[in-house]
Amino acid sequence: MNNEYSFIILTFNEEIHLPRLLRSIAGLNAAIFVLDSYSTDSTLAIAEAAGASVLQNAFENHPKQWDFALKNFDVKTPWVICLDADQVVTPELQIQLLNFKDQDHPNINGIYFNRKNFFKGKWLKYGGYYPFYLLKMIRYGIGYSDLNENMDHRLIVPGNTIIWKKGHILEENLKENNIRFWIEKHNKYSDLLALEETERILGTRNQTVKPAxxxxxxxxxxxxxxxxxxxxxxxxxxxxFTYRMVFKLGILDGRTGIIFHFLQGFWFRLVVDIKIDEIIKQKQDADRH
Known part of the structure; x- marks a missing residue:
């Protein structure tokens, strides 16, 4: 068994994604912990068949789910790698992980992985989406989930971090090939983000990460x-949207990429702004009464 690191995976109805991820990390012989949000498909059976330790917790948002996972699993290794079920470890990244030794990283508490993001089968190479570094590997007991975020789930470690530019995690949510799923998902996300930004406007929510x-x-x-x-x-x-299209060359991602950048960079942000005004108006009306 791998004594260097374990995997923690978040799931909810991931029967189409979880087998793909588990295949990509099988050769690493590491302990696997799955935190499930009460899936109704075969996700739990797939996880248990792979030998994973499984817990369930009702989903409120990603930061709180990661916080629960980091605090409730019986992790024995000095490091954990935190992945979403729709991500895959590439062979190049797997080689780096096979060669990873804790003793070689005495003053490091976190490692950023390079992500390739896909939408409807299209790799989003432009628009600011590549390279894109995510803190996915953290020293267990030192790294933690940023609870000052409502939607963007972010792991934080004090001290030094490094970036692995070679090797990737591939992120492709196949359920998002159905645009109705994408829109409904991001409509829910816009509720979380609008509330978060309103609280920042009112000064009741702070940033954990030091801006630099x-x-x-x-x-x-x-x-x-x-x-x-x-x-x-x-x-x-x-x-x-203009910044992503022109300055970050998003237009080079072709029709599918432009659709994504429009939806994620313009439509989603516009809906958030509308909802912020709605929340502020509701608060003003409540204060008057």
């Missing part, structure tokens, strides 16, 4: 979010 343009990938994201919150609502979705 020249820092880690997450510190740069935190700084860009600060700028985003300062932009005028309803204008910023158009600015962001």
């Amino acid at each position: 343009f020249w820092g880690s990938p997450d510190e740069r994201t935190a700084r860009l979010k600060q700028l985003w919150w300062q932009l005028p609502r309803y204008v910023r979705p158009l600015l962001y």
Whole structure:
């Protein structure tokens, strides 16, 4: 058994994704922990057949689900790799993991993996979507889930991190090939994000990650979010879509890629702005009464 790291995977009705992920990590001989959100398909049977330790917890949002996972599994290894069920470890990344030794990383608490994201079978190479580094491997007991985020799930580690630019995790949610699923999913996400941004406007929610343009990938994201919150609502979705299309060359992703960048970069952000105004109006009306 692998004594260096274990895997934690979040699932909900992932019978089409989980076997693909499990095949990609099978050769690593690592312990697998699955936190399920009460799936109604064969997800649990698939996880148990693979020898995974399974717990269930009602889903509220991703940060809270990761927090529960990191606090409730009996992890014995010094490191954990935290994956979503629709992700896959490439052979190149698998080789790096096969060669990984904790003793070679004495002053490191986190490792960023490079992600390739797919939409309707299309790799999104442009629009700011590649390279895209995610903190996926953390020192267990030191790294934690950022509960100051409502939608964007982010793991945090104090101390030093490194970036693995070679090898990838591939992320492709096959359920999103049905555009109705994508829209319904992101409509729910827009509720979470609108509430989060409203709380930031009102000063009741803070950032955990220190914003820094020249820092880690997450510190740069935190700084860009600060700028985003300062932009005028309803204008910023158009600015962001233009930025992705023109400055980040999203137009080179072709028809499928442009559809994605429009939906995720403009439509989704516009819906969030509308919902922020609705929440603020509701609060104002409640205060008057």
